[in-house]
Amino acid sequence: MPNAELQRIVDQLPDPDNRQMLTTNIDKERMEKTAAALAGGGKAYVLGLIEMLGEPGTVEDSKPHLALHLVTNRPLVAKNERQRKEFCEAIASQVSNDMLSNYNRAYLCQELQWAGRDEACPALGAALLNEDLTDAAATALAAIGGERAASQLRAAAGEAQGKCRANIMDALAALDDPNSTETLRQGLEDKDREVRIAAAIGLANVGAVDAANTLLATADAAKGWERTQLTKSCLVLAENLAAAGKKQEARRIYESLKKSRSENSEAHVEHAVELGLAATA
Numbered sequence: 366m367p368n369a370e371l372q373r374i375v376d377q378l379p380d381p382d383n384r385q386m387l388t389t390n391i392d393k394e395r396m397e398k399t400a401a402a403l404a405g406g407g408k409a410y411v412l413g414l415i416e417m418l419g420e421p422g423t424v425e426d427s428k429p430h431l432a433l434h435l436v437t438n439r440p441l442v443a444k445n446e447r448q449r450k451e452f453c454e455a456i457a458s459q460v461s462n463d464m465l466s467n468y469n470r471a472y473l474c475q476e477l478q479w480a481g482r483d484e485a486c487p488a489l490g491a492a493l494l495n496e497d498l499t500d501a502a503a504t505a506l507a508a509i510g511g512e513r514a515a516s517q518l519r520a521a522a523g524e525a526q527g528k529c530r531a532n533i534m535d536a537l538a539a540l541d542d543p544n545s546t547e548t549l550r551q552g553l554e555d556k557d558r559e560v561r562i563a564a565a566i567g568l569a570n571v572g573a574v575d576a577a578n579t580l581l582a583t584a585d586a587a588k589g590w591e592r593t594q595l596t597k598s599c600l601v602l603a604e605n606l607a608a609a610g611k612k613q614e615a616r617r618i619y620e621s622l623k624k625s626r627s628e629n630s631e632a633h634v635e636h637a638v639e640l641g642l643a644a645t646a
Contacts (some may be wrong), residue, residue: 490517538567
C-alpha cells in the first residue's frame with residue numbers, strides 16, 4: 366500500500382479528460398509545489414509512485430504516471446545532481462521488475478532517457494533484449510551517450526536478433542562511437558535489412574575507413590531501397606573522411622562508386638561522386 370501522505374499528494378493532481386490526457390485546468394504553480402512535495406519524499410516516494418502505476422489508459426494510472434514524471438524532472442529544474450542520481454537509481458532498480466506491465470517498464474526507460482546518466486545504463490542494457498522494452502531502452506542509451514551507454518549496446522548486440530538488434534544498431538549509429546566500429550561492421554553481415562542499413566549509417570558517421578571496402582561491397586550487392594541507403598552511407602563516409610583530411614581514402618570510395626553507379630537510375634550518385642572527386646583533387 367502506498368504511503369498515505371504520498372497518496373494525498375498524488376490525489377491533488379488534476380483529473381485527466383475522457384482521453385486520459387491532461388490538457389486543461391493545468392495550474393503551473395500548483396504543479397511546481399506538487400513536484401517539490403514529491404521530491405521531498407526522496408527515494409521512498411519514487412518507489413511508491415512506481416508501485417502505484419496502473420494499467421495503461423486507466424484513471425488509476427494517469428496521476429501516478431504524471432507524478433513520477435514531475436518528481437523525476439524536479440532535480441533537473443533545481444539542479445540537484447545528488448537527488449537526480451538518487452531518483453534515477455531508484456527508477457533503474459525497477460526496470461527489471463516483472464510485476465510491472467511492460468508498458469510501465471518502458472515508461473521507466475523513458476524517464477531515464479530524460480534524466481538518467483551513467484547510473485541508468487546497466488538496467489537499460491539488461492532491457493535491450495526484451496522486445497517490448499528494446500525501443501525505449503535503446504533510445505534512452507542513445508540519449509545518455511558516452512562509453513557506459515555504448516558498452517551496454519555492444520555487449521547486447523551479439524545476442525540480439527531482429528527488432529532488438531536493429532534498435533541496438535540504430536542507437537550505436539546515433540552515438541558516433543569509434544569503439545563500436547567492429548560491432549557495426551558485423552551488422553553489415555546480418556540477414557536483416559534494417560540492421561544492415563543501421564550499421565552502415567553508424568560506420569559512415571564514425572568515419573570507419575577500415576570498413577570502407579566491406580561497406581562498398583555490401584552496397585554493390587544490394588538492391589532497391591537498401592542499395593540506395595547503403596550507397597548514401599558510402600557517400601557520407603567519403604565526406605567524413607575528406608573532412609578529416611583523409612582525401613586519398615575518400616577518393617577511393619568515390620572512384621569505386623563511379624565505376625559501379627553508371628545506370629540512369631543512379632545518375633544522382635554519379636553527380637555526387639563527381640563533386641566529391643573535385644573536392645578531394
